[in-house]
Amino acid sequence: MTPFIIRRLAIAIPTLLILIIFSFLLMEAAPGSPFSTERGVPPQVLANLEARYGLDQPLWKRMGIYVWNIVTQFDFGPSFVFKDRTVNEVIAQGFPITVTYGVWSFVVAVAIGGTLGIMAAVYHNTWLDYLAVGISVGAQVLPNFVMAPILVIVFTLWLGWLPGGGWQGGQWQYIIMPVIALSTSFMASIARLTRSSMLEVLNSNYIRTARAKGLPMRRVIFLHALKPALLPVISYLGPAFVGMITGSVVIDVFFSTGGIGQFFVNSALSRDYSMIMGITILTGALTIFFNLVVDILYAWIDPKIRY
Amino acid sequence: MKKQILALTTAGLLLGTTALAGGHSHPVTGEKLADDQTFSYRLLDDVPTLDPQLIEDVSGSHVARQLFEGLINQDADGNNIPGVATEWSSPDNKVWTFKLRDNAKWSNGDPVTAQDFVYAWQRAADPATASPYAWYVEITQIMNAGGIIAGDADPSTLGAKAIDDHTLEVTLDQPLPYFPSMMAHATMFPANKSVIEQHGDAWTQPGNLVGNGAYDLAARTLGEGFTMVKNDTYWDKDNVIIETINGVIINSEDQALTRWEGGEFDMNEPVPSGQFPALQVKYPNEANSVPRLCSYYYALNVSPVGPEALKDERVREALSYSVDRNVIVNQVLKGGQSPAYSFTHVATAGFEAPEIDYGTWSQAERDAKAKELIAEAKADGVDVDGLSFEILYNSSDVHKQIATLISQMWKQKLGVDAGLRNLEWKTYLDARSQQDFEIARAAWCADYNEASTFLDLMTTPHGSNDGKYSNARVDELMAQSKTSDNPQPLYTEVEELIAADMGMIPIYHYANTFMLEETIKGFPMNNAENNWYVKDFYRVAQ
Numbered sequence: 019m020t021p022f023i024i025r026r027l028a029i030a031i032p033t034l035l036i037l038i039i040f041s042f043l044l045m046e047a048a049p050g051s052p053f054s055t056e057r058g059v060p061p062q063v064l065a066n067l068e069a070r071y072g073l074d075q076p077l078w079k080r081m082g083i084y085v086w087n088i089v090t091q092f093d094f095g096p097s098f099v100f101k102d103r104t105v106n107e108v109i110a111q112g113f114p115i116t117v118t119y120g121v122w123s124f125v126v127a128v129a130i131g132g133t134l135g136i137m138a139a140v141y142h143n144t145w146l147d148y149l150a151v152g153i154s155v156g157a158q159v160l161p162n163f164v165m166a167p168i169l170v171i172v173f174t175l176w177l178g179w180l181p182g183g184g185w186q187g188g189q190w191q192y193i194i195m196p197v198i199a200l201s202t203s204f205m206a207s208i209a210r211l212t213r214s215s216m217l218e219v220l221n222s223n224y225i226r227t228a229r230a231k232g233l234p235m236r237r238v239i240f241l242h243a244l245k246p247a248l249l250p251v252i253s254y255l256g257p258a259f260v261g262m263i264t265g266s267v268v269i270d271v272f273f274s275t276g277g278i279g280q281f282f283v284n285s286a287l288s289r290d291y292s293m294i295m296g297i298t299i300l301t302g303a304l305t306i307f308f309n310l311v312v313d314i315l316y317a318w319i320d321p322k323i324r325y
Numbered sequence: 326m327k328k329q330i331l332a333l334t335t336a337g338l339l340l341g342t343t344a345l346a347g348g349h350s351h352p353v354t355g356e357k358l359a360d361d362q363t364f365s366y367r368l369l370d371d372v373p374t375l376d377p378q379l380i381e382d383v384s385g386s387h388v389a390r391q392l393f394e395g396l397i398n399q400d401a402d403g404n405n406i407p408g409v410a411t412e413w414s415s416p417d418n419k420v421w422t423f424k425l426r427d428n429a430k431w432s433n434g435d436p437v438t439a440q441d442f443v444y445a446w447q448r449a450a451d452p453a454t455a456s457p458y459a460w461y462v463e464i465t466q467i468m469n470a471g472g473i474i475a476g477d478a479d480p481s482t483l484g485a486k487a488i489d490d491h492t493l494e495v496t497l498d499q500p501l502p503y504f505p506s507m508m509a510h511a512t513m514f515p516a517n518k519s520v521i522e523q524h525g526d527a528w529t530q531p532g533n534l535v536g537n538g539a540y541d542l543a544a545r546t547l548g549e550g551f552t553m554v555k556n557d558t559y560w561d562k563d564n565v566i567i568e569t570i571n572g573v574i575i576n577s578e579d580q581a582l583t584r585w586e587g588g589e590f591d592m593n594e595p596v597p598s599g600q601f602p603a604l605q606v607k608y609p610n611e612a613n614s615v616p617r618l619c620s621y622y623y624a625l626n627v628s629p630v631g632p633e634a635l636k637d638e639r640v641r642e643a644l645s646y647s648v649d650r651n652v653i654v655n656q657v658l659k660g661g662q663s664p665a666y667s668f669t670h671v672a673t674a675g676f677e678a679p680e681i682d683y684g685t686w687s688q689a690e691r692d693a694k695a696k697e698l699i700a701e702a703k704a705d706g707v708d709v710d711g712l713s714f715e716i717l718y719n720s721s722d723v724h725k726q727i728a729t730l731i732s733q734m735w736k737q738k739l740g741v742d743a744g745l746r747n748l749e750w751k752t753y754l755d756a757r758s759q760q761d762f763e764i765a766r767a768a769w770c771a772d773y774n775e776a777s778t779f780l781d782l783m784t785t786p787h788g789s790n791d792g793k794y795s796n797a798r799v800d801e802l803m804a805q806s807k808t809s810d811n812p813q814p815l816y817t818e819v820e821e822l823i824a825a826d827m828g829m830i831p832i833y834h835y836a837n838t839f840m841l842e843e844t845i846k847g848f849p850m851n852n853a854e855n856n857w858y859v860k861d862f863y864r865v866a867q
Contacts, residue, residue, distance in 0.1 A: 050751025055381060056768065058758060058788040059457055062475045066455040100547060101374035102529040108547060167580055174587040182584035183575065185549050271576040276549030280576070284370075289751050 120263035135212025157206035256312035365571035418500035439487035594839035614661030616672035618771035628793035794828035
């Protein structure tokens, strides 16, 4: 296992480099500049701005300096848009916020989705199954951009129970709605995945044997069926987890959380070059890392898998 | 019995204290003030910077106006009133002398001096600062600004001089009668040299920022919002009633409106397009529409790479005449905008909107004239059969609706086909500035409250004259207007020339639609630049 992990980590470095080069080139190819405005910037001022941010240098040189600063000082450069912040500062401020509501959403999605899926499979074709499937289909058609406004209308406008947005350092009442909005559709996917793979496992021979031996149902499900049934779910959870902790522009925009998701989209729109790169690298690195975690979990769950 | 008496006395004491706490009244109007003097408002986007010399957006300027104070403030009607300067004068509109108040202080206790202004202005023009608004210093005509921005002169050669701590002398390249009006702009706010040198780019972060305005920056989270609190070193702090300002950032207009309705903040600007009439019915005391100094127009590409047909004046006129502005204003926008037949916003200070001929006609008359003109052009050999154009706009529902309507109007009235081409904002700006368009939606907003801020756009060398309209007479009149004591007749002539040439198609003049909690008083509804100062606000008790 250890050589496998080392090998995977070694591959991660060139993968990230390729990601950096591609993102840099794509960014360069996009028309427009971080400094273009409707009223236009006089050529001399534009030249000053470009000199200040190093845009007057040739592409290969800029890319080189950029990578060098990251490797030697972990410095992702100043934001082109937020003049008093560096990309490191923006990420340091926004990422913990996103991680907080992302992890909560993940826990909620897995707990409720998993429970619903197991229930539906165990009580296959009963009203419990229909209810669980009904809930998960309902949740699937409520993506976060639909959930978010509905939640605010109900809990802020009508009931007045929760603040409609903000973060305030992460007080619980500010976390509830973002978590519900973000977890709903993930929960639905987890429920459906768990249900179908659980059904498959429950129909397999060794489960039949276990039940024939007279083992109690609870033992059969939690000890024998759950682990294999989780395999397909886990391959989904890896990317889903990264998706949740790197934020959602919808959650950030609708609830003014200050999370990292909105910066990802806004930086692309405003051509905040260093910010685009910083968040892309962050997301890329997390994706690579959690894919590795999923692979390790796989080997742990399924003894047939060997690396 | 004793207990009862005690209870009663306590109740009485409590009542007494409550009455005291809530009993403040406004020193001038006598209105009863609310206990909680917090003003909170929503911003569409987070502000990129709080550095006055770097600010280029409207919402950033709103924030800067609370944290800093320039030489001159504006009153509720947009007139100049003393800020840091108590009086100002010029014998020739060329050398201006400002007398600064001696009790103005920075939030760290330093006195605000004339040197702070000189430093700020030099800093704004200095290429090393790379301010995207450096050009603003140049258009104030302060001597040498252009050369400094171009890197040909040292920032210290700027024509602004501190005679002593409280006297500022400004020398211009050429006389400018409205120079003081330009001092209310964020670019011209003072800056504290020692603080900026100490913290570098990070000087505007909470904890570092030192301002001279009525409020101090207490906290800021990008994408979430910020908090400002009353500044105890502000010279006029005794007249500042609002204690705390909260800014909340919400990109989505619909979500912002719901959250406003939920009572989360006092002011929500702008409201979603088209919803204003319904909101006015639902919240008659809180839905507001005030003029906003911006004009919406279609730029016509008359440069050598533009379409041949657009080079014919009659075609341009026909296109403009056949646009029914009332439909756009009353059916699409519905927020108090006004149809435009000339460029300069009608609410601009000292500007008398000229009677543009076609503006006085009925739409039927305009349509008939448009058809006539197209027929005339055709008779003269202009190829108008199968005429087609492309309308470029930046992706947005409203721009799309307007472009669709206009293309329908052209199709029905003139048989002209207009295709729509939408581009994402930055790509659109690129296309526009490189004349990669035929007809482009555009808008222009005032930098200061004077007609030249609009009309300069139509001069030949202007950097944002993307349609490349050029009329030597317009250039000459605008140059004259800079030194004229009464430029109004010149402006009228310029507007008439633009209308006669139809160098652009003016469509409407903006209005600002917003929701404002009715307990918040003191908002300057008649300030056409929408420059508001929270120090003038107060919240009355309900």
